[in-house]
Amino acid sequence: MNTPAPDTPTAPRHILGIEGLSPPEITALLDAADGFVELVRSRQKKAESLQGRTLINLFFEDSTRTRTSFELAGKRLGADVINMSVATSSIHKGETLIDTAMTLNAMHPDVLVVRHPHSGAVELLAQKVACAVINGGDGNHEHPTQALLDALTIRRRKGTIGGLVVTICGDIAHSRVARSNIHLLTTMGARVRLVGPPTLIPPMIERMGIEIFHDMKECLQDTDIVMMLRLQFERMHGTFVPSLKEHFHFYGLDEDKLAAAKPDALIMHPGPINRGVEIDTSVADDIDRSVITEQVEMGVAVRMACLEAVTGTETSKSKLKAKPKENRRKKARS
Numbered sequence: 310m311n312t313p314a315p316d317t318p319t320a321p322r323h324i325l326g327i328e329g330l331s332p333p334e335i336t337a338l339l340d341a342a343d344g345f346v347e348l349v350r351s352r353q354k355k356a357e358s359l360q361g362r363t364l365i366n367l368f369f370e371d372s373t374r375t376r377t378s379f380e381l382a383g384k385r386l387g388a389d390v391i392n393m394s395v396a397t398s399s400i401h402k403g404e405t406l407i408d409t410a411m412t413l414n415a416m417h418p419d420v421l422v423v424r425h426p427h428s429g430a431v432e433l434l435a436q437k438v439a440c441a442v443i444n445g446g447d448g449n450h451e452h453p454t455q456a457l458l459d460a461l462t463i464r465r466r467k468g469t470i471g472g473l474v475v476t477i478c479g480d481i482a483h484s485r486v487a488r489s490n491i492h493l494l495t496t497m498g499a500r501v502r503l504v505g506p507p508t509l510i511p512p513m514i515e516r517m518g519i520e521i522f523h524d525m526k527e528c529l530q531d532t533d534i535v536m537m538l539r540l541q542f543e544r545m546h547g548t549f550v551p552s553l554k555e556h557f558h559f560y561g562l563d564e565d566k567l568a569a570a571k572p573d574a575l576i577m578h579p580g581p582i583n584r585g586v587e588i589d590t591s592v593a594d595d596i597d598r599s600v601i602t603e604q605v606e607m608g609v610a611v612r613m614a615c616l617e618a619v620t621g622t623e624t625s626k627s628k629l630k631a632k633p634k635e636n637r638r639k640k641a642r643s
């Protein structure tokens with residue numbers, strides 16, 4: 310995909326970031342993921358495109374959604390899936406990232422999904438192994454599958470991405486989600502605004518073709534999508550906000566601030582959410598406007614599409630279309 314893959318005919322493709330992907334490449338991944346949504350909603354969720362293939366999840370950082378959804382995505386496509394827990398691996402015995410990668414590589418996996426606290430670590434690893442690599446989040450750099458699942462959620466709800474006004478709010482400085490979303494949304498023609506305290510907006514980020522605000526109500530005017538971000542303390546070195554209470558007062562999404570956005574604005578959050586810090590419970594649980602759990606649902610479909618893309622496999626259209634009809638028939642009989 311967007312990375313220098315070795316030029317042998319069987320070379321794996323990697324998904325290391327959104328930066329550099331073209332609108333047709335993004336659209337193709339979203340279309341493929343869309344095709345999986347009905348399948349993962351049906352009773353029989355399995356396809357066979359990855360039968361005989363091996364997926365290893367290698368997570369050097371905590372994760373609930375990303376790791377589980379990659380595991381489910383792999384299993385639903387018929388792959389053998391192994392989750393490497395860093396806590397019980399030889400990394401704690403002093404093994405380097407590259408040595409761990411080479412050890413796993415010797416077992417001939419087809420795909421490695423890697424999450425690492427350091428920006429660039431996943432790309433470095435991808436240069437050393439023979440299999441395809443998907444970035445499950447590297448430091449504050451990129452989290453491509455999160456941006457793709459956010460885009461799929463938006464596209465299914467709003468019918469398009471181009472022309473929408475998207476506000477990303479909170480800890481932009483430490484967020485790989487913000488960075489991947491800025492790349493994707495601007496590439497697809499959305500207008501992106503960032504809002505947060507000056508300490509959490511990285512210098513020069515306006516070069517990415519976005520607008521910067523420090524007043525949340527002003528920023529939310531005409532906004533179609535409000536994307537909230539957690540304060541990512543694990544990547545902060547020093548103090549960036551005076552207090553959690555003050556952060557919520559100025560940048561926490563509550564009904565009062567949300568009233569400044571369009572009446573049909575969607576509320577998004579990559580999770581995990583911190584209620585009362587960046588988002589109020591009444592807004593997070595608003596069944597008409599919050600799509601936070603829908604984002605999780607789209608995560609499985611997007612990761613299925615990404616796994617097929619990097620392995621050069623495809624689930625036939627007839628298989629994808631057959632599922633909803635079968636279900637409708639069963640429902641009609643009962």
Ligand code: NCD
Pocket residue numbers: 374375446452455485486538539541579580581
């Ligand atoms: C994000 C991550 O890990 O980058 N979460 C996720 O993948 N769903 C955002 C976060 O941790 O705040």
